[in-house]
Amino acid sequence: xxxxxxxxxxxxxxxxxxxxxxxxxxxxxxxxxxxxxxxxxxxxxxxxxxxxxxxxxxxxxxxxxxxxxxxxxxxxxxxxxxxxxxxxxxxxxxxxxxxxxxxxxxxxxxxxxxxxxxxxxxxxxxxxxxxxxxxxxxxxxxxxxxxxxxxxxxxxxxxxxxxxxxxxxxxxxxxxxxxxxxxxxxxxxxxxxxxxxxxxxxxxxxxxxxxxxxxxxxxxxxxxxxxxxxxxxxxxxxxxxxxxxxxxxxxxxxxxxxxxxxxxxxxxxxxxxxxxxxxxxxxxxxxxxxxxxxxxxxxxxxxxxxxxxxxxxxxxxxxxxxxxxxxx
Amino acid sequence: xxxxxxxxxxxxxxxxxxxxxxxxxxxxxxxxxxxxxxxxxxxxxxxxxxxxxxxxxxxxxxxxxxxxxxxxxxxxxxxxxxxxxxxxxxxxxxxxxxxxxxxxxxxxxxxxxxxxxxxxxxxxxxxxxxxxxxxxxxxxxxxxxxxxxxxxxxxxxxxxxxxxxxxxxxxxxxxxxxxxxxxxxxxxxxxxxxxxxxxxxxxxxxxxxxxxxxxxxxxxxxxxxxxxxxxxxxxxxxxxxxx
Numbered sequence: 001x002x003x004x005x006x007x008x009x010x011x012x013x014x015x016x017x018x019x020x021x022x023x024x025x026x027x028x029x030x031x032x033x034x035x036x037x038x039x040x041x042x043x044x045x046x047x048x049x050x051x052x053x054x055x056x057x058x059x060x061x062x063x064x065x066x067x068x069x070x071x072x073x074x075x076x077x078x079x080x081x082x083x084x085x086x087x088x089x090x091x092x093x094x095x096x097x098x099x100x101x102x103x104x105x106x107x108x109x110x111x112x113x114x115x116x117x118x119x120x121x122x123x124x125x126x127x128x129x130x131x132x133x134x135x136x137x138x139x140x141x142x143x144x145x146x147x148x149x150x151x152x153x154x155x156x157x158x159x160x161x162x163x164x165x166x167x168x169x170x171x172x173x174x175x176x177x178x179x180x181x182x183x184x185x186x187x188x189x190x191x192x193x194x195x196x197x198x199x200x201x202x203x204x205x206x207x208x209x210x211x212x213x214x215x216x217x218x219x220x221x222x223x224x225x226x227x228x229x230x231x232x233x234x235x236x237x238x239x240x241x242x243x244x245x246x247x248x249x250x251x252x253x254x255x256x257x258x259x260x261x262x263x264x265x266x267x268x269x270x271x272x273x274x275x276x277x278x279x280x281x282x283x284x285x286x287x288x289x290x291x292x293x294x295x296x297x298x299x300x301x302x303x304x305x306x307x308x309x310x311x312x313x314x315x316x317x318x319x320x321x322x323x324x325x326x327x328x
Numbered sequence: 329x330x331x332x333x334x335x336x337x338x339x340x341x342x343x344x345x346x347x348x349x350x351x352x353x354x355x356x357x358x359x360x361x362x363x364x365x366x367x368x369x370x371x372x373x374x375x376x377x378x379x380x381x382x383x384x385x386x387x388x389x390x391x392x393x394x395x396x397x398x399x400x401x402x403x404x405x406x407x408x409x410x411x412x413x414x415x416x417x418x419x420x421x422x423x424x425x426x427x428x429x430x431x432x433x434x435x436x437x438x439x440x441x442x443x444x445x446x447x448x449x450x451x452x453x454x455x456x457x458x459x460x461x462x463x464x465x466x467x468x469x470x471x472x473x474x475x476x477x478x479x480x481x482x483x484x485x486x487x488x489x490x491x492x493x494x495x496x497x498x499x500x501x502x503x504x505x506x507x508x509x510x511x512x513x514x515x516x517x518x519x520x521x522x523x524x525x526x527x528x529x530x531x532x533x534x535x536x537x538x539x540x541x542x543x544x545x546x547x548x549x550x551x552x553x554x555x556x557x558x559x560x561x562x563x564x565x566x567x568x569x570x571x
Contacts, residue, residue: 067570073414075569091564098416105414108409113343124414125335167411 023050031081055223057211064231065211102173108164110152140168158189255303332425357445377465378510380445393500396480400488413438438473478549481556
């Protein structure tokens with residue numbers, strides 16, 4: 001089943017990812033491959049993230065997103081290929097790069113006996129940052145200032161996610177690498193985290209590489225999109241380019257699609273259309289002939305239940321590339 | 329290195345493992361006190377403290393193993409390893425810092441056990457405690473625990489390899505009992521690393537020297553320590569953090 005989802009982003013896309021084709025490369029992978037036994041989790045994956053982008057790394061569960069992120073962060077050794085972050089090839093022997101990187105991988109873990117504040121303080125010490133001002137700032141930014149004394153074991157999933165974000169922001173990173181940052185959150189939590197991500201990119205000019213299996217999330221946030229399927233990067237595209245490329249169509253929901261197809265082809269001479277779910281027909285030409293189409297179908301006893309102009313969206317694009325259904 | 333070490337110490341703040349281990353180690357002198365009290369015979373400081381050490385070693389093999397498993401395994405059970413490894417610190421320093429914390433913790437437990445032994449001994453032992461004897465028995469405690477400490481990196485590695493507590497604690501239990509088996513052999517008790525701490529503890533008793541450890545015993549312990557530490561270093565360097 002294909003859902004009709006419109007591009008609903010408010011206003012023009014004025015995010016930091018605009019006109020950045022010439023911006024510096026912040027993150028790049030070169031033929032990253034990870035093989036577990038006989039299974040190729042990630043295959044020859046090369047992607048590029050430029051400064052200021054919010055890069056939405058989109059793919060189904062199990063597509064290879066987390067493995068890719070773990071390789072980028074040097075938590076998993078690639079079978080072949082490598083990753084570069086801020087111009088440095090990542091690897092277990094050169095951790096200095098993490099002074100400029102913040103990350104959350106899946107559900108963040110914390111020392112259960114420590115308070116929210118102390119968990120951040122442990123990471124502050126590891127980062128070699130002086131004074132606890134950065135901890136205070138991160139708590140403030142993540143909306144956890146009132147929870148500072150709470151033990152990590154008592155935190156809800158949403159708060160853990162926020163604490164993870166606070167930890168990732170301690171060192172004021174140049175790039176944030178987030179793996180499914182809204183996973184397991186309630187709707188309010190999801191909205192808050194998305195708003196925070198957007199704010200970080202817009203106000204603090206932090207480049208964000210964010211994986212997600214949720215189309216609407218990527219659609220709302222990303223300035224550039226990489227689609228991964230079965231371990232392979234199937235497309236990398238600017239969101240604006242995707243919009244330009246996607247086609248507008250007239251969608252007609254009818255009582256008898258087979259008969260309607262005959263009317264379109266034989267009577268109206270329309271050839272460029274597609275049928276979805278056995279009742280919805282997408283007509284890609286003659287968009288100005290909506291009235292004519294409606295009356296022709298009606299005159300043949302075909303009931304038109306709905307008729308509207310739509311635009312192909314990320315979901316359509318995703319399904320075209322990957323097949324099957326998508327998750328919102 | 330300093331920043332990893334301070335972070336490692338901070339991680340223990342309010343940790344119940346600290347109290348659990350202290351209570352565990354204190355049970356050694358308590359048992360000694362009960363045993364000596366029950367026997368009713370006049371007992372000297374050397375014998376009392378030596379018995380206490382023997383209990384510390386036996387209980388300690390499991391207890392100290394538990395501490396090592398906790399220090400190294402918690403990064404897996406609490407899922408904190410990924411944030412630890414994405415901090416700008418060399419992975420080798422993480423292992424070194426943990427081994428230092430483990431040493432401080434172990435020696436701290438040795439001191440606690442010694443202090444409680446002295447306190448209980450004051451009520452049980454018939455002779456007066458001289459400063460020389462106090463100093464000598466403290467040395468026994470510390471050296472014995474130091475020998476136990478040499479066996480701990482292998483437990484730590486098992487905690488990392490198995491990503492949890494069960495395997496290393498099981499290993500600590502098995503080695504504690506196998507250590508007792510070899511204790512009867514004059515030859516092997518000097519060479520089997522999980523017997524050596526007990527053999528040392530028994531050898532320092534003035535009236536019953538038992539097995540006297542040679543250079544080979546110390547070499548075995550040093551080798552086990554180095555091998556365990558290298559396994560830990562290699563694991564953190566090469567193993568995927570993919571769960």
